[in-house]
Amino acid sequence: QCSPGTTLHWTILGASTFNGKVTTAGLHVTGNNFRLQDCSLRGPTVAAYVAGQNLVEVEGASTTSRLSGLTVLHSEFSDIGSSGLIGNFVDYVLIEHSYFHNIGYIGFGCLSCNDGKVLYNRFKTIMPGTSGNNTYGMTLTHESTLYNLDPNAGTKQAVHPYCSNWLVSGNETEDISWIGLDAHGCYECTFVMNH
Numbered sequence: 001q002c003s004p005g006t007t008l009h010w011t012i013l014g015a016s017t018f019n020g021k022v023t024t025a026g027l028h029v030t031g032n033n034f035r036l037q038d039c040s041l042r043g044p045t046v047a048a049y050v051a052g053q054n055l056v057e058v059e060g061a062s063t064t065s066r067l068s069g070l071t072v073l074h075s076e077f078s079d080i081g082s083s084g085l086i087g088n089f090v091d092y093v094l095i096e097h098s099y100f101h102n103i104g105y106i107g108f109g110c111l112s113c114n115d116g117k118v119l120y121n122r123f124k125t126i127m128p129g130t131s132g133n134n135t136y137g138m139t140l141t142h143e144s145t146l147y148n149l150d151p152n153a154g155t156k157q158a159v160h161p162y163c164s165n166w167l168v169s170g171n172e173t174e175d176i177s178w179i180g181l182d183a184h185g186c187y188e189c190t191f192v193m194n195h
Contacts, residue, residue, distance in 0.1 A: 002039035002075075009042040013053060021145075022052060026080075029058040033069035043080030049104040049128055050081025060089030063112055063161055068092050078102045087113045088143060094119075100137065101125050109139045111185075113163050116140075120170040123180060133177040140166055141185035162187055169193050 002008075013024045026041060041055045055077050060067040070093045077084030077098070083106040087093055093116035100107030101124040108123070110116065123137030140163040152158045162185040171194045173180030183189050 002037065004038050005040075006038070007040040007042060010055075011044050013044060015052075023057060024050075024053045025055070025057045027056045029056070030060075030067070032067050033071075034058050034067075035069075035071045035073075036075050037071075037073040038075065040076040040078075041084075042078050045081035045104060046079050046102055047104075047128070048081055049130060051130075053081035053104075054083040054086050055080045056085045058085075058087045058090050063089055063159065065089070066091055070094070072096070072098055074098065076101075077107065080104065082106065083109055085109070087111070089113065091115050093117070096120055098122075099124075105129050105134075106136045107138055109136065109141070110163050110166075111141055111143045112160050113140070114165055116163070116166045118166070118168045118171060121172075123171065123173045123176060125175045127175070127177045129177055135176055135178040136182045137173040137176045137180040138168070138171070139179070139182040139184070140168075140189060141182070156187065164188050166190070167192075171195070 010026045015024045058070050067090045072095045075098045077100045081104040084100045085108045088111040091114045096119045099122045126135045129135035143160040164187040166189040168191045
């Protein structure tokens with residue numbers, strides 16, 4: 001937990017590898033019950049897309065080796081080339097009263113995550129995105145690597161299954177060139193009272 005007013009600012013980010021995937025992250029979390037509260041996180045990139053450049057990644061090893069517990073409260077994510085916050089194979093997620101802005105691709109994204117709530121957040125100025133201005137304020141989806149070769153693709157038995165059991169409520173989106181709140185890979189999810 002940060003002291004109120006604390007800012008973590010990365011002026012440069014180095015690459016790392018996890019599960020055979022190269023990423024460039026400010027924080028890469030591989031343990032349970034990660035909590036971030038009252039923090040401001042800023043990256044080195046403004047108004048540009050940089051593939052794999054993320055402020056915070058919280059990542060389990062696989063769908064059978066998942067993390068449990070990701071909580072973000074009253075925090076700010078900005079100035080990063082790809083994503084503010086990414087969860088992969090994480091269950092029991094709460095993202096509340098936080099601000100994601102000036103990000104190149106995705107404000108908050110979950111890949112194959114279950115049992116989550118995204119409440120009263122603000123997603124603003126997510127751009128320029130990938131080809132075709134592909135950007136998301138928030139997305140619930142799955143890891144797409146080799147997804148087309150998975151015989152169980154699109155089911156809960158997939159190697160990279162869709163997210164399930166989410167509530168997305170009270171969020172605001174503005175100035176996003178593609179989709180503000182996205183659920184193209186989600187089961188049993190409720191989106192209500194978002195603007």
